[in-house]
Amino acid sequence: MTYWGAAVAEGILIKGGRALAFPGGLTGEVDIMVDDGRIKAVEKGIAAGVATVIDASSCVVAPGLVEMHAHLREPGMEYKEDIASGSRAAARGGYSAVFCMPNTEPTIDNSSVAEYVYDRGVNEGLCMVLPHGAITLGRGGETLAPMGEMAACRAGVMGFSDDGAPVSDSEMMRRAMEYACTIGTLIISHSEEMSLSGGGQMNEGYYSTFLGLRGIPPEAEQIGIYRDICLAEKTGAWLHLAHVSTSGSVELVRGAKRRGVRVTCEVAPHHFSLDDSMLVSYDTNLKMNPPLRSRGDVEALLTGLADGTIDVIATDHAPHASHEKETEFDRAQFGVVGLETCLALVLTKVVDPGVLSLEDAIARLTEAPARIMDMGRWGYGTALTEGDDANLVVFNPEYEWTVDPGEFMSRSRNTPYAGWNVRGKVLHTVFKGRLVVTDGELV
Amino acid sequence: MREVRGNRRDLLSISSLEKDEIINLLNSARSFAEVSTRSVKKVPALRGKTIVNLFMEPSTRTRMSFELAAKRLSADVVNFSSSTSSLSKGESLKDTAKTIVAMGVDAVVVRHGSAGAPQMMTAWVDCPVINAGDGMHEHPTQALLDLFTIRELLGRLEGLKVAIVGDIDHSRVARSNIHALRKVGAEVLLVAPQSLIPQDIRRMGVEVTGALDEALGWCDVLYLLRIQLERVNESRFPSLREYTLLYGLTEARWFELDPKPLVMHPGPMNRGVEIDSRVADEVESVITGQVAAGVALRMAVLYDLLGGSRG
Structure with missing residues (x-):
């Protein structure tokens, strides 16, 4: 097709x-x-x-933007978004390619679902819709998904992730990384130590205390990231860390890169443009996972962008229906939409204050994700x-x-x-x- | 009642109140306390007003207290609790709020297990919203009645030394009291193992200690929080027995104390856990005094939001 x-x-x-x-x-x-x-x-x-x-x-x-991390919700949750509406949002946001996460119903954990998603994108014809595949069947963390089959199908899956949840079992993550090395694919990790973050609603700190909301400590993310870096270092796998949000995470990635570990990472616009003090409104549109962090974390993320520790800006576009957000804070879904505001936020919050030049900022939305996802395969280039x-x-x-x-x-x-x-x-x-x-x- | 929306006001938190607003409510509660001592315990201040008690979490004391307060002001009261309402059928808070508004009520008193739920409701209703306790966030009328009780018994608030002992992390009562006490110029010391102290709470202007004995000799007011057995399962402390050993107001601790601080508790007490049963009997008058103050204070709040020229 x-x-x-x-x-x-x-x-x-x-x-x-x-x-x-x-x-x-x-x-x-x-x-x-x-x-x-x-x-x-x-x-x-x-x-x-x-x-x-x-x-x-x-x-x-500029070259059309490349989104490494979006939730297009199809198949299974079309009331939130589908590939048609997601493609329109992406095109309007300036994107030529959108990689979508496999936490759909059913999960993108085999070539049939992967090809379904890919074909739906082709039919819409507004941008490339390229699925990431799940690391484990049903994102259940127990059985490896057929990475080789998904890589070989016409969707050409290259990134594997159980995003939305971590691969909690370290043995499973180790084997997944080893297997990914052989197939030549990339492990995209949603790194989180769930036993530390479970039940959390927002960043743990003064504001979670003030608001009486259960906290998600930065350490939950950092412990997850540290484990994944250790495993990547051991196995030689290529690890891409999704949505890093804390200063500690940036420091871990910086250190790993210095040691020569094959690790790349991304940051979402909400994590560098908003902080947890804004939650005093109890606005559920500020609820996402990882959560909005402190002002100090925001500064560290901007520094990470400036010094190249953070390779990619990806939105983690996560659409939810209004009734899933207009509800009690601790019952509201995690996530924000991002495709239609990303470029403006990058220009306003990264380029305007001089954190990155226009060229370097746009590279994080084009050249860097294209390099990581080997976009030449799809005829996408950035040389114009x-x-x-x-x-x-x-x-x-x-x-x-x-x-x-x-x-x-x-x-x-x-x-x-x-x-x-x-x-x-x-x-x-x-x-x-x-x-x-x-x-x-x-x- | 900082939250002014048009000419509507709410009571959502202590953190949003100014000191003079707190003091005015305490003064007003003093006049209303007199009403409860009359043989006919009723004034016509809110006649013709309808108040809904929307209680989405089990509560007897607070609900009764608000109900009595409203009735003593001659308002009509409707009780709406989660076990009897459509909320148990899965209706959303927003739809419940809109339904209540459509019935034409003058105020909604909300108790909810989720922090922020009363604040959210202000977007959906056009009448005052009163927070009767939301998750681990705040319980403003409890803190106000506690201040009222302290002022009645000790004659002042400013400069007082108050120790709050127990599960600070899960306590909306602690949070509201911390804000209230700091605003009126009291010193606050939190006493608990670090596993029950929430992150960065010192930024609220309080000191923290893990040693109860350090607090006992220091405080004018000893505020004990109810400790819940579930916290053992969350590994917050090893056992109720050990909690009592380290943080309980035991007979031994109590009878050694001289002078003795004012002992307070938001109720219901766990006798034998945070407070020894004999000690509880000895200090019971203060704790029941808190309950009585609750009605007067809530009358003051309802009157302030609904009564007078604003009615």
Whole structure:
């Protein structure tokens, strides 16, 4: 099966934007001609001819974003999100590829479910929807899932994770890592020591004490991460740590990288833009796992981004229906949506304060996840050179807008950013040569 | 009653009250205490008002206390508890709240096992919400009645030394009392093994010790919390026996004390655990005094939120 949506016959001319390529960095104003699904030319003063012209002046034209960590909820929980609504949200957020976690019903723990998810993404045709597979059958932690079968199927599964829960049994994690080495795949760990975090509702600290909510200590994450780093060091497996949220976790990853352990990690926008003091509102849209941490942890995450300890920015997009959030705090589901606000939050909270340059920040959303997930297999490149598949995002980094969840394409609205004024907006998304989003709206 | 929404006010927590608001409520409670001593224990202050007691967690004392307070102010009271309501059929808190509002009530008194539930309800109802205890968060009327009792018996609050002993971590009573006592200028010392002390509680302006004997010689008020057997299963301490040994107000400790502090307890007491039975008998008048103060204090709260010109 291939992506339908043949390129617009006349092509698309993206005029006057600054191209951002890896390698290459940010250029001056340039025109990009897209035709027949590919980049045809990148140079100044291209004549439009019959092509559709996109005015990209004061915009940046970058490779389409790659989301390493999203929950698209299909199959099984389509009332929260499905691959259609998730694809629309992703396209509107500037993404060309979304890796979705296997905690579905049924679990993505075999090639049939993996191919189902992949095919549904192809049918929507708005971005690549690429499943991660479960490490253990049913994410039950007891029997290894057929990684080899999932890797070999047309979904080409490369990342394996029981995300939403850790692989608590250390022997199981060790064997999974060893097996993954042989298959040549990546273990993505939701690291958490459940005996320490069980029943917790928010970060443990002054605010959990003040609010009378059960705490999730930072140590629950750090003990999990330390164990996984030890096992990766022993087995030689490639370990990717999902959603690191504490200063201690950043320090553990920094040390492991220094020792040469094959470890990469990601941070979610909510963890670097919000902290646990905000929970005094008891707003359940601030409830996620890992939880929002202290101000000091936020600073450490930004430092981790700045010094390269944190490789990737991934949203952990976790849609939930309103009735699952409009309820008592300790009964509300964990998670926030993120696909449609990520780029703006990165520009507002990472680039504007000078934590990362625009180039380095966008690399964490494109080049880094593409490298980790070997996106060349899917024809995705970040060099923006002639002949490459045309997967592009055109965004205005200065454009200020107010987050209105009512406008989300996602089926769910569980965002803590409603009413936030943010800077940087996705105006156009080109997927495989087709304009799928223009002027911020789906085509 | 800081939470002002339009012209509506709530009582959700002590942490959101100012000192003068606390003192005004205590003063008002003093006048209402007199009503309960009359042969006809009723004033017409809230005649025609309807108050719902929405109790989603078992409670006898607090519910009765609010009910009596409302009735002595001539309000109509409806009791709605989880065992008899549609909540046991899985109706959401939001839908329950909206249903109650549709019936046209003037105030909702909420007891809930989840921290923050009363605060959440303010988004769904258009009348005052009074927190009657939410999870491990706060129990503001308990703290106010405790302050009232202390002031009546010791004549002052400022500068008093108060030791709170027991399961601080799980206690909404402790949290509300800490806020209340600090706001009126009392010193607070928490006494418990570290396994019952929540993270970073010193930031609330309190001292912490693991040694009861250190606190006994120091305090003017000894506030004992109810200890629950479940905490043994959570490995918070080894056994009730050991708890009593280290943190119980035993006869030996009590009879050695001179002068003796004011002993308080939010009830119900576990005789033989946090307090020896004979000691309990000796200090019982204070503890029943707390209960009596509860009615007067809750009358003051209801009147403040619903009565007067705002009615």
